[in-house]
Amino acid sequence: SGMTALDQGFVNTASTKSKITFIDGANGILRYRGYPIEELAARSTFLEVAYLLIYGELPTKLEYENFAERIRRHTLIHEDLKRFFNALPTHAHPMSVLSSSVSALSTYYEDSLDVHDPEAVELNMIRLLAKIPVLAAYAHKKSIGQAFLYPDNSLEFVENFLKLNFGVLAEPYEVSPVLAKALDRLLILHADHEQNASTSTVRLVGSTEANIYASVSAGISALYGPLHGGANEAVLTMLKQIQESGEGVERFVQRVKNKEDGVRLMGFGHRVYKSYDPRAKLVKESADEVLSDLGVHDPMLEIAMELEQVALNDDYFKERRLYPNVDFYTGIIYKAMGFPTRMFTVLFAIGRLPGWLAHWNEANLDPKNKIGRPQQLYIGETERHYPEDRTYR
Ligand code: CMC
DSSP: OTTOOOOTTSSSOOOOOOSSEEEETTTTEEEETTEEHHHHHHHOOHHHHHHHHHHSSOOOHHHHHHHHHHHHHTOOOOHHHHHHGGGSOTTOOHHHHHHHHHHHHTTTOGGGGOTTOHHHHHHHHHHHHHHHHHHHHHHHHHHHTOOOOOOOTTSOHHHHHHHHHHOOTTSOOOOOHHHHHHHHHHHHHHSOOTTOHHHHHHHHHHTTTOOHHHHHHHHHHHHTSTTTTTHHHHHHHHHHHHHHHOOOHHHHHHHHHTTGGGOOOTTBOOSSOSSOOHHHHHHHHHHHHHHHHTTOOOHHHHHHHHHHHHHHTSHHHHHTTOOBOTHHHHHHHHHHHTOOGGGHHHHHHHHHHHHHHHHHHHHHHOTTOOOOOOOOOOOSOOOOOOOTTOOOO
C-alpha cells in the first residue's frame, strides 16, 4: 500500500518488543536482563547466564543445580545420529555440520512439534543446551579424523566440552582450569545481543510455529556469514594474509579505505555500536591473560594490536565510528586454546544459543505474537502479456 516505508536492512524498524537484552550503542552499554555485561563476565558462569536469559532472573542455588543436572542428563547423542556424520566429507565446514545435525535432532524429538506445550518446550530447550556442545565437538573431531568421545557427566559444562574436543580416546585428559575459565567467560560475552541477524532469524522461523530445532538450525545458518558470526574466522584469515604477504598493516588499511575488491577490516564496525564494543574491551583483556597464562606467543596478536591502533587513529574509521567488535580478538584466543580456525564460529554458536532460546521462548509465550512477514516495494515490470505467437519452450 501507499503506507509502506522502505527500511533496507532494518536500520530503523523494530520487529518486536523484548525484555531480554538492553544495548546503548552510543555509550557502549550492554545488559542482560538489566545486569551489566562487565559484572556477569567477572562473576557469573555461562550456565547461570543461560538461566538468567531464559527465565529472566538469576537462579537460586537449588534452581541452578536442577538446571545444570537436567542439562547433564541430556548430553548423549542418539547412536543413529552419530552415524549421520559419516555421510559428510571430512573437509565439511563444522558450521554446516552443526546446522544440519541440529536440524536432524528434531526427527528424534517429535514432542518439539507441539510448540504450545510448555513442558515439551522447556525439555527441548534443555536438550539443545546439552546436545549442541556435543554435536559441535563431534563436528571438530570429524574434521580432524578422530574418534568421538562420550560426554563425561562428572564434569562441569565447559570442562566437558573441552574434553570432548581435545581429549583422545584411550588417553587421560586433564582440563586446564585457566582454559575452562577463559572459555566460560567468552561464552558469557556471546550469550545474547538482542535482535541481531541470527536471533531475528530464529524469531522469524519461530513465528511460523516451526519447531525449536528448525528455528535454531536456521539461526546457526545466519550466524555462519562473515558479516555476522563468521567474522571471527575471517579476522584470523585476514591477519594470516597480512603476515604472509608481508604488505604491512598500513598498506592493508589503505586498501580497506580504497575499498579495493570490497576488502573490509574484519572484526571492525557494528550496526548498533558507534563507540567501543563493551564486549571487545573484555575480550581484549582475556586475550592478554590467556596467551600469557598458556605461555603462547602469537605474532597474530601483535598484528591485531597494530591494526587496531592504525585504524583508531585514522579519519576513515573515525568519521564512520568504526571500532573493534566482539569478533576482533576472539579468534586469537580460540587459536591459543587449540581450536582450528573453522571451529571459531561454532564456538560463537554455542555462546549465542541461550539468547536464541530466550528469544524464541519470549516470542512463543507472547499472546500478541504474529507471523513475521515483511512488506516490499515492488520495482519490477508492470503487467505485460505472454506472446501469443511464442512457439519454443
Ligand atoms: N571496514 C571498512 N569499512 C567499513 C567496515 C569495515 N569493517 N564496516 C563498515 N564500513 C564502512 C562502510 O563501507 C560504509 O562506508 P561508506 O559510507 O563509505 O559506504 C560505512 O562504514 C557504514 O557501513 P555499513 O556497511 O553501512 O554498516 P552496517 O551497519 O550495515 O554494517 C557490519 C555493520 C558489522 C556488517 C559492518 O561494519 C562490517 O561489515 N564489519 C565487518 C564484519 C564484522 O566484523 N562483523 C561482525 C559484527 S559484530 C558481531 C557479530 O555479529 O558477529
